[in-house]
């Protein structure tokens with residue numbers, strides 16, 4: 001029998017954005033076998049997609065409840081071991097909760113839930129279980145992000161004093177100015193997306209990234225959001241002041257109406273001895289800034305990188321690796337944990353990241369609604 005981990009997928013059908021990323025990432029280190037799931041609520045699309053990607057249709061279920069019921073009837077050594085939840089946000093909570101309660105390991109897309117209250121319930125549910133829970137803050141899997149984290153931890157830039165994170169996209173611009181389009185986009189519908197679009201969708205990546213890299217926790221925030229039209233209920237742009245402590249401060253700039261921008265996610269961390277900068281659109285370059293030397297550019301796969309960074313590189317230096325590899329590294333970490341092998345604590349984001357992320361989203365919206373005031377996290 002195959003030693004691969006049996007993977008189920010919810011959502012991520014042929015019509016989705018993120019499905020292909022998870023399928024390729026899961027196949028990258030030959031650790032998983034996709035055995036079934038529910039890819040689409042429309043039956044013909046669901047089965048049609050399974051046939052298209054060449055997986056047997058006997059475990060492609062008509063809906064989520066049927067999947068749980070039928071999988072639990074299978075002997076444990078055939079049952080799905082982990083299920084990835086890739087549906088629109090409002091389905092993450094009910095699906096993840098029932099999966100945990102039924103004993104399945106879970107890989108959940110971000111934002112983890114649609115509210116902090118749901119996140120609290122999910123955390124309590126997980127605490128009572130012995131399953132594993134990962135949240136796919138995809139960008140933490142890049143080798144040079146891992147290198148940056150390790151360099152900060154080992155004191156290369158000294159004590160941190162300034163944090164700057166930007167996540168600019170432009171894809172909502174052609175939608176927001178058209179009343180019909182903005183009414184028919186699930187990310188702009190609070191019923192499906194939760195209380196925030198821009199902060200929930202991409203600001204949360206920025207927030208997770210800075211806590212991941214620095215090991216510091218944001219203590220309080222002040223936000224200014226933009227909704228653009230009075231009939232639009234979700235933020236599409238926002239700036240958040242971040243306070244880690246009295247002398248460590250930062251800024252999160254995020255927008256989905258930065259016209260013409262693609263996925264311009266950048267993070268800069270400055271300490272008393274130097275700075276480190278990384279850009280998602282050029283992920284194989286890590287810039288190390290100091291006062292007395294020219295800028296150093298570090299690249300993946302070289303022996304000068306940390307063991308943790310090198311573990312996320314598959315080919316010799318000079319073979320660019322990207323977003324698929326980054327997600328592949330997260331899946332690799334989850335596979336190690338499921339197999340009870342040794343893994344690095346930062347190899348995949350956990351419930352703690354998802355939980356803190358939901359608190360951040362809610363507090364940012366609260367700060368804006370209360371008139372742009374400081375709120376403790």
Ligand SMILES: NC(=O)c1ccc[n+]([C@@H]2O[C@H](COP(=O)([O-])OP(=O)(O)OC[C@H]3O[C@@H](n4cnc5c(N)ncnc54)[C@H](O)[C@@H]3O)[C@@H](O)[C@H]2O)c1
Pocket residue numbers: 010011012013014015016017018019038039040041064086087088089091109110111136137138201
């Ligand atoms: N980690 C990242 O960087 C990243 C990037 C993009 C999206 N996401 C997240 O991934 C999730 C999905 O986003 P997307 O852009 O792929 O959405 P999407 O709208 O493109 O696709 C959603 C998929 O879910 C399916 N679906 C809907 N209802 C379902 C149900 N009841 N049962 C089974 N399948 C169902 C749809 O058919 C579709 O295939 C969101 O939570 C989003 O925030 C994360």
